[in-house]
Amino acid sequence: MRTVRVVITLKPGVLDAPGQAIRQGLRALGFAVDEVRAGKYLELALPHGAGDVEEMCARFLANPLIETWRIEEGERQMATAGGTAE
């Protein structure tokens, strides 16, 4: 089993309403912040030899019209559902 990390972000120029709301919230709390862009983060546990992650992104995980993604083969430990909360 291998772990792949996917980061999906809006393309430049696409309105990021959640990012703007987060920026507003941070500023209301007194934090100095110029801009916030929000995105999605996914950790996929894949069987060995399986899965074209690029195709998963293009067909299902992201919207290629407005989003870009980057794929990182990861050695980081996955937070599995079988673990216990800290």
Next chain:
Amino acid sequence: MRTVRVVITLKPGVLDAPGQAIRQGLRALGFAVDEVRAGKYLELALPHGAGDVEEMCARFLANPLIETWRIEEGERQMATAGGTAE
């Protein structure tokens, strides 16, 4: 201005309903995937010398009861809202 990337993920053992839904969707499309964990990704543009990102996460961006986060000082180019869509 410096860019900081924040990845927020659910702690191990916390039910990840979006992750399960994404896994189901991938499998329905024929992709072999064992598990999916979903999280949030944020890019913050901060003024120089400003902002304790750790405190932002603990107080506002994440829920410390059920989520963990990691903070990466980034050299990656931020996808600013002023740009044009590709």
